Amino acid sequence: MTRGLLIVISGASGTGKGTVCKKLLADLPEVAYSISATTRTPRPGEVDGREYYFLSVEEFKTWIAEEKFLEYANVYGNFYGTPLNKIEERLNRGEDILLEIDVQGALNVKEKCPDGIYIFLLPPSLDELKRRIEGRGTENPESLARRLKNAVAEIKIGLQYDYVVVNDTIDNATAQIKTILAAERLKVARNTDKFDFEGGF
Ligand code: ADP
Ligand code: 5GP
Numbered sequence: 226m227t228r229g230l231l232i233v234i235s236g237a238s239g240t241g242k243g244t245v246c247k248k249l250l251a252d253l254p255e256v257a258y259s260i261s262a263t264t265r266t267p268r269p270g271e272v273d274g275r276e277y278y279f280l281s282v283e284e285f286k287t288w289i290a291e292e293k294f295l296e297y298a299n300v301y302g303n304f305y306g307t308p309l310n311k312i313e314e315r316l317n318r319g320e321d322i323l324l325e326i327d328v329q330g331a332l333n334v335k336e337k338c339p340d341g342i343y344i345f346l347l348p349p350s351l352d353e354l355k356r357r358i359e360g361r362g363t364e365n366p367e368s369l370a371r372r373l374k375n376a377v378a379e380i381k382i383g384l385q386y387d388y389v390v391v392n393d394t395i396d397n398a399t400a401q402i403k404t405i406l407a408a409e410r411l412k413v414a415r416n417t418d419k420f421d422f423e424g425g426f
Pocket of ligand 2: 235236237238242261262265296297298300305306307308325326327328329330331
């Protein structure tokens, strides 16, 4: 059985990770989304258990104590974490799993799971990044300023990823990520079972 792909996507807030991941998941039904837990308040339209598991700080700390996270981090003053949720077993069963997480979390996962695929999404420019966050209309001025201030430092960490994709249009970015996944599926290291010709003629 070929092990599934652990796909990790990060990028500065407002780059379009959520939008691109949604399209990717719609186009690739074999990929399962890992729903994170967070202590931030839900945005209009977000549903508990769909976009995130929305937890209180106390609940989040209980999950930490119970070792329920593969990784967690404090991002913009709120906790975010990837529930373990049998990720390892699911990968071993051949499931592909997509994590959309911040750079701190991704670097932690990279240490634990070096065979993951680490993709960094870039905005076409900082001006466009600002337009996108403002256009989303979800941040108050303070939160907007904090996200923009962090963006440049976060983008530098992208140099430690395996792949970079510029989210100019959603279609281009999604197509490029699909290309990455297609190539990764063909790696020898992921297909050693196909080399068993020992039986001979
Ligand atoms: P993130 O998850 O990275 O914080 P979102 O997916 O919420 O970002 O996208 C931020 C805003 O930018 C949303 O309003 C979204 O509709 C818009 N957006 C995303 N990708 C693009 C794109 N390629 N071109 C124009 N607008 C985009
Ligand atoms: P947002 O509040 O815009 O949904 O997400 C803010 C940031 O938290 C984004 O960079 C997003 O990738 C990150 N994030 C979401 N879930 C997780 C998670 O489980 N772990 C970590 N480390 N970051 C996360």
